[in-house]
Amino acid sequence: MITTYHRPQTLDEALNLLTQPNTVPLGGGTLLSQPTVDSVQAVDLQALGLDFLTKKGNDLEIGATATLQSLLENEACPAALKAAIKLEAPINIRNSATVAGTLVASDGRSPFATALLAMDAKLTIDHGPKTVDGQSSIVYGLGDFLPLRPHGLITAVTVPLNTKLAFEFVSRTPADKPIVCAALAQWNSGRTRLALGGYGKSPMLAMDGTEADGIESAARNAFHEATDEWASAAYRMDVASTLAKRCLGTI
Numbered sequence: 321m322i323t324t325y326h327r328p329q330t331l332d333e334a335l336n337l338l339t340q341p342n343t344v345p346l347g348g349g350t351l352l353s354q355p356t357v358d359s360v361q362a363v364d365l366q367a368l369g370l371d372f373l374t375k376k377g378n379d380l381e382i383g384a385t386a387t388l389q390s391l392l393e394n395e396a397c398p399a400a401l402k403a404a405i406k407l408e409a410p411i412n413i414r415n416s417a418t419v420a421g422t423l424v425a426s427d428g429r430s431p432f433a434t435a436l437l438a439m440d441a442k443l444t445i446d447h448g449p450k451t452v453d454g455q456s457s458i459v460y461g462l463g464d465f466l467p468l469r470p471h472g473l474i475t476a477v478t479v480p481l482n483t484k485l486a487f488e489f490v491s492r493t494p495a496d497k498p499i500v501c502a503a504l505a506q507w508n509s510g511r512t513r514l515a516l517g518g519y520g521k522s523p524m525l526a527m528d529g530t531e532a533d534g535i536e537s538a539a540r541n542a543f544h545e546a547t548d549e550w551a552s553a554a555y556r557m558d559v560a561s562t563l564a565k566r567c568l569g570t571i
């Protein structure tokens with residue numbers, strides 16, 4: 321439950337507020353505004369100008385408070401990433417939910433986090449008020465961020481645009497979150513990353529190689545313990561391998 325609300329006008333002000341105990345960033349608030357027994361102070365990020373979507377060279381820089389819908393509607397957003405965003409949440413939620421809030425709250429079933437993991441997205445995280453030399457931010461690969469979810473204010477997420485991306489999924493209904501999803505990113509150099517979602521606390525990186533050889537067995541191996549109430553590991557291993565092959569065929 322949010323007991324105190326702040327709307328800072330500058331990043332430094334926000335970072336100072338976030339040093340207080342039980343104080344958390346507020347993105348779109350779709351999760352934070354749900355009733356809970358814990359009381360928190362919320363630091364609303366909406367006045368900080370972090371809702372940008374900027375193409376810079378081979379990258380798309382996405383401000384932390386850009387909404388899922390604004391990313392979906394951006395012409396630089398790859399088609400396969402759009403497909404993953406559409407599966408992440410229905411339009412009313414996409415219009416409020418932010419890119420950073422979604423990644424922080426994501427679990428292994430998140431198609432959005434799975435696609436960004438395949439793309440090797442980078443998160444810029446501010447850990448506090450600027451030091452004397454002006455440095456306070458650290459860049460994390462999403463693959464390092466997800467298992468740890470370190471505290472700090474995400475200010476931007478950067479995705480490469482010089483990759484081809486494919487996304488495939490299987491779910492109970494076309495609008496459900498996937499039971500298995502696969503995202504494959506491939507660079508001109510041949511570098512190939514396969515991320516799998518649909519299970520567990522975070523999506524998994526099944527492969528990061530210099531070529532695509534062995535991708536089906538990498539997909540199969542990654543899910544050898546992936547049993548839960550939705551599906552058995554044996555089912556997920558078969559489906560992941562098929563989806564990986566399908567991704568490779570469409571990329």
Ligand SMILES: Cc1cc2nc3c(=O)[nH]c(=O)nc-3n(C[C@H](O)[C@H](O)[C@H](O)COP(=O)(O)OP(=O)(O)OC[C@H]3O[C@@H](n4cnc5c(N)ncnc54)[C@H](O)[C@@H]3O)c2cc1C
Nearest residue numbers: 344345347348349350351352417418420421422424425474
């Ligand atoms: C009714 C309902 C229930 C939901 N329940 C769940 C659920 O139980 N579990 C789940 O995973 N998703 C749940 N969701 C999905 C949730 O809406 C999405 O995860 C959403 O995309 C979160 O984005 P947001 O911007 O609204 O985040 P917010 O609700 O604003 O914040 C979510 C989390 O991210 C943190 N955060 C936000 N911005 C930043 C930032 N820039 N830097 C660092 N941290 C930040 C917040 O402090 C908070 O911990 C639910 C949605 C709805 C509508």
